Amino acid sequence: MSDLRFDSQPPRHTDVPRPRRAEGQWAFGYREPLNKNEESKKNDDALNVRDRILHIYSKRGFDSIDPADLRGRFRWMGLYTQRKPGIDGGKTGALEEEELDDRYFMLRVRSDGKLLSPDAVRTLGRIGVDFARDTADVTDRQNIQYHWIDVKDVPTIWERLDEVGLHSLEACGDSPRPFLGSPVAGVAADEIIDGTSALEEIERRYLGNKDFSNFPRKFKTALTGHPSHDVCPETNDVSFVGTVHPELGPGFDVWVGGGLSTNPMLAQKLGVWIPLDDVPDVWEGVASIFRDYGYRRLRSRARLKFLVADWGVEKFREVLEKEYLGKELVTNPSPPSPVGHRDHIGVHAQKDGKFYVGVAPTVGRVSGTLLVELADLLEEHGVAGARLTPYQKIVLLGVDGEQVDALVDRLDEIGLSARPSNWRRNTMACTGIEFCKLAIVDTKDRARDLVAELERRFPDLDKQVPSGITVNVNGCPNACARTQVADIGLKGQLVLDDDGNQVEGFQVHLGGATGLGANFGRKLRAHKVTSSGLDDYISNVVTNYLADRKDDERFADWAARADDEALRGDKVLESSL
Known part of the structure; x- marks a missing residue:
């Protein structure tokens, strides 16, 4: 393999065409460097910031941080400044980054497909309780993400993570971001x-x-x-x-x-x-x-x-x-593409005679306290450990058969269901305006409220649509929650309500999919939905799907052929539910 340093060039044995203009290759x-990001990386390798965090910034506090580290190299250590409270979405693109910065950080902890021992889960929970105002989210990159982190606490957090084989190195930045591995x-x-x-x-x-x-x-x-x-x-x-x-x-x-x-x-x-x-x-x-x-x-x-x-x-x-x-x-021919769920929710037999149990936090939001409670259950029921999933879920591995029913009941009690509704199982949301400096609208709370309302309006959907309907909610165009490949993808933006007021809302993508028939969802021309009108809009679209689908037609297939009026929710067909 090549042994390349930044000041060397690779051996070229192929006729790769030189671009017509410099692309910085x-x-x-x-x-x-052709932009400020490349200039910053050339000035100092971002990995060097670790020592400055340990020996300077954590001791002298937030005001001692070099701006080039704060808004650049810190990311290689999994740290972003979070959004200052009280700044509305209309100012996201209008203010300079330093005006959006809070004095606290978001911290991403990588799991890279690792099996998290009960001790590791407990450590992740205690970090949330002790240093992050009890926050913790399961992300769709198999990370645990915290908020309200003070730079003074980072060395202690890193020490605790290291003790259980975890870290935040290169969890962000222009780097090898966290790896996704099969949860099973x-x-x-x-x-x-x-x-x-x-x-x-x-x-x-x-x-x-x-x-x-x-x-x-x-x-x-x-x-x-x-x-x-x-x-x-x-x-x-x-x-x-x-x-x-x-x-x-x-x-x-x-x-x-x-x-x-x-x-x-x-x-x-x-x-x-x-x-x-x-x-x-x-x-x-x-x-x-x-x-x-x-x-x-x-x-x-x-x-x-x-x-x-x-x-x-x-x-x-x-x-x-x-x-x-x-x-x-x-x-060799590429493997066939699958159809159906990829999240491993529920109880499944392992090849060694034990079982794994997939559970669904609502839109990935947990807490430090909840992770500590989960660690207690893992130890109480002799579970080997847990893995995070790319769908904001958690899978518990190595469960003895005689422990399964009791464990599933206890998981329900702490809010981690192995038998969730379609809406809880299939809804994801990014961080949103609560903490993210790029976001325009609220996502986590809005998505949780949406899940609760859709459960009330469509209580029997699981029986009607075993394949489910996925809803991905994103606070900006960056698609961290994979907006374009959901049945219903919602991209946050400011829209006008019926009175002409600028309010939080979403651009809608319909019928996206991965696996067999992978594609990006349809965007209807000039179609936006206000956040306050979201419950009714999705209800209308789902009602039209249930009324108009053919046999067991999947939502994505229906959305590809349905007329615009049905997808806009302007007309509501009579449903069988």
């Missing part, structure tokens, strides 16, 4: 291959490695050996997806160039087979292409998806093989 010798790796009866060891090796080799700490922008990784593709591989920069070669057996296909935000693209499939032991090397190759050839001129184009789109997947594979791997990959 290192492979072509464009080393002079190693235990699922229908698993193709367990990729846990590959994720562990990628973490060991490349996190904290200055050869891979300065990407053009964030770089998201996913890996699963489960046939449900339970890590949303379509929307990651690089994904390793379990597959079977007719002669060589189980291995992984490689998908590249997925990502959402304002210019969404689904990952493209290389159609290859690689063995488990080669996954870290291939990860390094893909990451190195992004580092060396990725666009650094405009932040809006500084994602791998734009390079893959411009090159094409054939050219990408050629460069990967010739310049970075030094060998050809084995061609």
Whole structure:
């Protein structure tokens, strides 16, 4: 494999066309920074900020922090300043970042598909209680996310995390962002291959490695050996997806160039087979292409998806093989795409005779106290541990059969249901305006209220629509909650109500999907919904779907053919519910 430093250039054995104008690609010798982010990274590797946090900022306090660290390099340590309370969404894009900054931080703790022991879950809970005003969210990147963190407490938090094998290193920033791993790796009866060891090796080799700490922008990784593709591989920069070669057996296909935000693209499939032991090397190759050839001129184009789109997947594979791997990959058809749930909610048999239990916090919001209570239950019922999911859920692994019923009942008591309604199971929400400086509208509270109202209005939906209806709520265009691939995706923005007042609302995406039939939802022209009108709007659309669907037609398929009037909710058909 290549041993590349930032001041070197990769060997070029392929005819990669030089762009017509400078895009800041290192492979072509464009080393002079073309924007302030690239300038900051050139001035000082972001990984160096850890020592300043430990030895300067945590001792001298918030006012001692260099602005270039505060709004830049801190992110490599999983720290963002959170939104100052009381600033409405209309000012999100109008104020300078320093005007939006609070004196407290959001902190992301990576799990990277790890099995969290009861001690680890308890530690995560105690951190929330002791340092984060009892906050804790399960994110769709398998992180635990805190708020109200004081920089003075960060060294103590890091020490506690280190004691249970966790950390926040490169949880944000232009870095190898947290890895998504199958929540049921190693235990699922229908698993193709367990990729846990590959994720562990990628973490060991490349996190904290200055050869891979300065990407053009964030770089998201996913890996699963489960046939449900339970890590949303379509929307990651690089994904390793379990597959079977007719002669060589189980291995992984490689998908590249997925990502959402304002210019969404689904990952493209290389159609290859690689063995488990080669996954870290291939990860390094893909990451190195992004580092060396990725666009650094405009932040809006500084994602791998734009390079893959411009090159094409054939050219990408050629460069990967010739310049970075030094060998050809084995061609193999990509695995079939699944249909149905990927979240592992409920009780399921493991291949070792035990069970795993998937539970659903409402829109990912938990608390430090709740995590401590969960740790108590894990110990009380002899559970091996927990994994977080890319759908803001938690899966408990290694449950003895005689403990299952009692555990499920106790989980209900603390608010972590293994038998949730469709709406609780299938609704996700990003952080929103409560803490996020990019957000325009409230998401977490609005989504929780929406779930409660839809449960009241459609109490029997689970029986009518076993496949469910997904609702993803996002506070801005960045699609952290994967707006475009939900049945009903809601992108926060300011809209006008009937009286002409500017209020919180959403642009609506309908019929998005991953897996079989993966696509981005329809956007209806000039169609916006106020936050206060959201309950009625979704009720009208769901009612129209139930009345108009054909047999067991999925919502996404119905939305693709339904007329605009039905999707706008302007007319309401008579429902069978």
